[in-house]
Amino acid sequence: MNVSETASRVSISTQNASVDFPIFDARSRSLKKTIMGMVGGNISTTEGKVPVIEALRDITMHLEHGARVGLVGHNGAGKSTLLRLLSGIYEPTRGEASINGRVAPVFDLGVGMDPEISGFENIIIRGLFLGMTRKQMEERIDDIAAFTELGDFLSMPLRTYSTGMRVRLALGVVTSIDPEILLLDEGIGAVDAAFLEKSKRRLSDLVDRAGLLVFASHSDEFLRELCDTAIWMEHGQIKLQGDLEDVLRAYKGQPA
Numbered sequence: 001m002n003v004s005e006t007a008s009r010v011s012i013s014t015q016n017a018s019v020d021f022p023i024f025d026a027r028s029r030s031l032k033k034t035i036m037g038m039v040g041g042n043i044s045t046t047e048g049k050v051p052v053i054e055a056l057r058d059i060t061m062h063l064e065h066g067a068r069v070g071l072v073g074h075n076g077a078g079k080s081t082l083l084r085l086l087s088g089i090y091e092p093t094r095g096e097a098s099i100n101g102r103v104a105p106v107f108d109l110g111v112g113m114d115p116e117i118s119g120f121e122n123i124i125i126r127g128l129f130l131g132m133t134r135k136q137m138e139e140r141i142d143d144i145a146a147f148t149e150l151g152d153f154l155s156m157p158l159r160t161y162s163t164g165m166r167v168r169l170a171l172g173v174v175t176s177i178d179p180e181i182l183l184l185d186e187g188i189g190a191v192d193a194a195f196l197e198k199s200k201r202r203l204s205d206l207v208d209r210a211g212l213l214v215f216a217s218h219s220d221e222f223l224r225e226l227c228d229t230a231i232w233m234e235h236g237q238i239k240l241q242g243d244l245e246d247v248l249r250a251y252k253g254q255p256a
């Protein structure tokens with residue numbers, strides 16, 4: 001398959017997609033009252049039924065190769081749930097979602113890492129988890145090792161690493177892959193400032209290689225660096241979709 005055929009097949013479409021989370025332990029009146037006062041998704045409580053959190057409601061969108069979409073919205077607005085829907089991890093409770101392309105979901109840098117095996121072995125395992133082949137990862141391992149600056153520690157079990165060292169390893173792997181659809185949730189801030197600066201270049205190269213990016217973040221600076229359009233989520237719905245600057249201005253309540 002040539003490059004343009006690959007490009008034309010990479011897309012994500014949803015049609016009136018909704019995601020509900022039933023809360024099986026929330027039958028009691030007091031708990032219902034508590035969760036009804038929370039920020040976030042809408043809570044529907046039909047009398048006598050298990051309450052559900054409507055985390056996403058009637059999401060209709062179409063994204064194609066080349067899209068660089070930022071997701072903005074307050075805590076609990078539905079950004080992470082939307083990323084999981086777009087990755088295929090969640091099926092819509094109602095409506096439809098169709099995903100065409102190899103998805104690399106990067107929600108939690110530590111997922112797919114094994115504390116008992118070495119840094120080198122974790123590089124391979126994490127790469128496989130993100131859709132790469134063993135051969136591809138073996139070709140990149142020297143580059144990743146150099147980037148992490150972890151030296152001999154890479155031969156030690158991961159459990160001997162500090163949190164920051166784990167993040168370095170995870171960032172090294174994540175920024176070495178070739179995803180068709182890259183879904184990024186922030187949480188990449190747990191590194192020291194100097195290392196984050198060094199990662200920015202690799203991160204933006206990664207995004208350049210990716211066919212399609214959706215990036216949930218609370219950082220305008222990061223969004224401006226990686227995205228050109230945005231979706232503003234509110235109470236599980238799309239409030240506004242369009243040019244990044246327009247969406248950021250509206251989200252922050254500033255007049256145009």
Ligand SMILES: Nc1ncnc2c1ncn2[C@@H]1O[C@H](COP(=O)(O)OP(=O)(O)OP(=O)(O)O)[C@@H](O)[C@H]1O
Pocket residue numbers: 021039040041042053054055073074075076077078079080081082
């Ligand atoms: N596994 C789950 N079970 C029950 N409710 C959930 C679950 N995951 C998310 N929710 C609820 O769905 C709503 C949307 O949550 P989500 O994590 O998608 O928000 P978010 O926009 O990513 O928030 P934040 O910016 O705080 O990360 C919230 O009300 C949350 O409580």
